[in-house]
Amino acid sequence: MEKIEFEQLKEELYYEKLENGLDVYILPKKGFNKTYATFTTKYGSIDNHFKPFGKDEFTKVPDGIAHFLEHKLFEKEDGDVFQQFSRQGASANAFTSFTRTAYLFSSTSHVEKNLETLMDFVQEPYFTEKTVEKEKGIIGQEITMYDDNPDWRLYYGVIENMFQKHPVKIDIAGTKESISHITKDMLYECYNTFYHPSNMLLFVVGAVEPTQIMKQIKENQAKKDYSAQPEIERIFESEIEEVAQKKQVLKMNVQTPKCIVGIKAPSSTLQGQEMLKKELSINIMLDILFGKSSVGYTELYNEGLIDDSFSYDFSQELGFGFAMAGGDTNDPEKLENRITSILMDAKTGSIFNNENLVRARKKKIGAFLRAINSPEYIANQFTRYAFNDMDLFEVVPVLEGITVEDIKAAASDLIDEKRFTVCQVVPK
Amino acid sequence: MGVISETIKEMQGYKLHVVQTEKFKTNTIVWKMKAPLTKDQVTQRALLPHVLQASTAGFPTTAKLRSYLDDLYGANMFVDVSKKGEYQVISLSIEVANEKFLSDSTPLLAKAMELLSEMIRNPLADNGSFDSETVDKEKRTLKQRIQSVYDDKMRYSSFRLIQEMCAGEPYALPVNGELEAVDKITATSLYEYYQKAFAEDELDLYVIGDVSPEQVATTASTLFQFAERTPKESNSLNGANREEKTIKEKQDVKQGKLNIGYRTNIKYGDRDYYALQLFNGIYGGFSHSKLFLNVREKNSLAYYVASRLESHKGLMMVMSGVEFENFDLAVKIIKEQMEAMKSGDFTEEEIDQTKAVIENQLLETLDTARGMVELLYHNVVSKVEVSLDDWLKGMQETTKDEVVAVANKVNLDTIYFLTGMEAAE
Incomplete structure (x- = not known):
């Protein structure tokens, strides 16, 4: 077991790669009552075209299957895993993103039992035709719940506009139609391909003693029989540089219109430190352009174009990325024009200087300290970073090394009219 | 030794609550003001904290105030208005990095407490009136906040249930106030309400983090002083049991x-x-x-x-x-x-x-x-x-x-x- 110390942060991280390929990280949090653990596979909604384990031909699976599988892992022959976790005083949950599926629990007692339950339920699938059919009703209601949510529709509308082929444009939960084709055999095929320990990461953070926890995890894993698995082959068709669709206006049952401007990032194969630096540079750029202390935000707010729902964000994974800015507005056309012009002005780089860089950097460093108060943030973000060969604990050093030139380069690289798209939600 | 140790101290016009703990990388300050939920006040109380956090006499624009927060290592400031039974509670919070985890040793907690004091005791106001531009902007945002409940159908149906179920009880009042009441508020009437709230509300200050209760009390006693008061009780009304x-x-x-x-x-x-x-x-x-x-x-x-x-x-x-x-x-x-x-x-x-x-x-x-x-x-x-x-x-x-x-x-x-x-x- 390797120990990594972060002196300034007063944190210690323990790491070991097990024989079956599983990456295990443990971070003790002094003074905390709870322990939070995530068991995550590098498998999300975009992984819909791949070579199944043990087969020679590529296959395409129905939209929403990764999320469907996540639901179904909780059900076992002798009942529901939620019951077992709550008997052990834990609260359990799971989520599926574009690139990951994570299973998790948090508890303030019986940590070892709960950890055992987490590892075992994820590694012992039990799918039957009957339980698969039953789940279609439940997930169908999950899908209609989101259909009624204008913010959700707006966010996914922007992503749909951006991409022509990349499966990030597909709803994570799929549609009622697409999930109707899911069978138990398909679930097993996906499970056997993507849930091998060598494609997974286990993170435990909180009130734990690392040596004891690592020993328990190793013993649990040693009991299970995993043969070595070759690299998983996935197919992503090549994606165009420009957006697939410039604009989409959704008519919904709302009183206040909404508008988001999206920017499709140039496709990139960056991983590791370079990816981290690019991500942080773009985040700082957005803070300088749209943060509450910025000229842009002040003008938009004073002009009555935005309110507290205004937000901005940059997301990236291997093969895709996008930035967004927007929120509720009385005048979606005008907000769209104003955001676009703030971005186009920024492309020249003249707005960026040492003063606003230093300020934005301080803000980011403070936000990082605040974030690492949260075991949930540490486990989830660390995993996301690790799946892209980045290191969460490099955030502060990388921030400290970012220069005005880096921000200018990030702006000129990202900002381009052909990569802009807009989604609006307007009253019917 | 209990699971948590809270030190409570009577201060001038408010109570100070300190929880000393080393588990966080930040220190958190929360200012709470509580008054009965009433139709007359609900909209003013929903607006007031947003005006207070928009600017102060020392930081006369939101951009200046927010730049200062960024300089304090991204001190996170936010306001909230909530219902606790038939009380309406205003919270103003600042969470700030603990400098012992930074390479810079500026005393951030003291600066954050000073800023909170500036926000609540030294607002941008003149001649018994808040800055009218600030109030107008925040009135507009409040209207959008009130309207947003209609667009989120899960929130809307929760809100409608309470409205129907508690009709005639104060609890039916919406926490963000009433649309038609927003227009009636002026920079002057809100300033009058601000003075009334600080004279009559029950006030509590919480400080959580790696702090010394004595030192926090010393700092707080110079930064925050209010007249003594007997907080008002809500006239809680409960609908009688009836046919569903x-x-x-x-x-x-x-x-x-x-x-x-x-x-x-x-x-x-x-x-x-x-x-x-x-x-x-x-x-x-x-x-x-x-x-x-x-x-x-x-x-x-x-x-x-x-x-x-x-x-x-x-x-x-x-x-x-x-x-x-x-x-x-x-x-x-x-x-x-x-x-x-x-x-x-x-x-x-x-x-x-x-x-x-x-x-x-x-x-x-x-x-x-x-x-x-x-x-x-x-x-x-x-x-x-x-x-x-x-x-x-x-x-x-x-x-x-x-x-x-x-x-x-x-x-x-x-x-x-x-x-x-x-x-x-």
Whole structure:
């Protein structure tokens, strides 16, 4: 077991790669009552075209299957895993993103039992035709719940506009139609391909003693029989540089219109430190352009174009990325024009200087300290970073090394009219 | 040694609560002001904190104030207005990095406390009036905040249930105030209200982090001084038990939103409050509860179905999203589960399970500074002194008979269903 110390942060991280390929990280949090653990596979909604384990031909699976599988892992022959976790005083949950599926629990007692339950339920699938059919009703209601949510529709509308082929444009939960084709055999095929320990990461953070926890995890894993698995082959068709669709206006049952401007990032194969630096540079750029202390935000707010729902964000994974800015507005056309012009002005780089860089950097460093108060943030973000060969604990050093030139380069690289798209939600 | 140690000190016009803990990388300051929820004041109280956080005399624009916060290593400042039973509580919070984790040793906590004092004691005002431009902007944003409830159908249906169920009671007032009242507020009338609120509200200051209670008290005593006051009590009104009523409303939605309100007749601080918590946990609070098992897992009717308590008003609300045509079936199952609770049709195992998860939930709440403040503030609202240890012990000692007794005090009041335009009558 390797120990990594972060002196300034007063944190210690323990790491070991097990024989079956599983990456295990443990971070003790002094003074905390709870322990939070995530068991995550590098498998999300975009992984819909791949070579199944043990087969020679590529296959395409129905939209929403990764999320469907996540639901179904909780059900076992002798009942529901939620019951077992709550008997052990834990609260359990799971989520599926574009690139990951994570299973998790948090508890303030019986940590070892709960950890055992987490590892075992994820590694012992039990799918039957009957339980698969039953789940279609439940997930169908999950899908209609989101259909009624204008913010959700707006966010996914922007992503749909951006991409022509990349499966990030597909709803994570799929549609009622697409999930109707899911069978138990398909679930097993996906499970056997993507849930091998060598494609997974286990993170435990909180009130734990690392040596004891690592020993328990190793013993649990040693009991299970995993043969070595070759690299998983996935197919992503090549994606165009420009957006697939410039604009989409959704008519919904709302009183206040909404508008988001999206920017499709140039496709990139960056991983590791370079990816981290690019991500942080773009985040700082957005803070300088749209943060509450910025000229842009002040003008938009004073002009009555935005309110507290205004937000901005940059997301990236291997093969895709996008930035967004927007929120509720009385005048979606005008907000769209104003955001676009703030971005186009920024492309020249003249707005960026040492003063606003230093300020934005301080803000980011403070936000990082605040974030690492949260075991949930540490486990989830660390995993996301690790799946892209980045290191969460490099955030502060990388921030400290970012220069005005880096921000200018990030702006000129990202900002381009052909990569802009807009989604609006307007009253019917 | 209890699970949490809170030092409470009477200060001039307010109480100072300090929790010293080393577990966070940040220090958190929360200023709370509480007054009865009334139609006359609700909209002004919803607006006031947003005006206070927009600018101050020393930082006359939002950009200047926000730049200063960024310079304090991204001090996170936010305001919130909430209902606690029939009180309306304003919170102003600042969370700031603890400089011992930074290479820069600027004393951030003291600066953050100074800034909070500046916001509440030195607003941008002149001649008995706030800056009118600031007030106008914040009035516009408040209107949008009030309207936003109509666009989020899950929030809307919760709001409509309370409006119908508590009609005539202060609790029916919306926390963000009333649209038609916003226009009547002026920079001068709001300034008058600001002075009244600081003269009459019950005031509490919480500081959580790696801090010394004595030092915080010294700093606070110079930064915050207010006139002594006797806080006003709310004239709590509770609707009498009555025949259940059903309200259906049609809108252009794809999924029906079902919200059911019950009167529990039990509040935080009451002797049977622990049994009520257990009751709610067994019935609908968690993913092992009867509602989740029967509405979702057995009958596939819903994705979400849960119950939650309003601890200071004595209400319990069930919420779920179902197909329009499944309304009758969902209500039938939800009622059957309530009958099961009333007749004691639940096991010792369900009780133990629920005790374990409630204990877990309480202890986990203490792992965030804001969670700690919210838990401790229950005592201020209820004027009782329940320690976390009392709470945990009281809950663990609760018996099945006590839970059944509570179940039999709970009455269904109103069923609200937001259904589609095309749904059958």
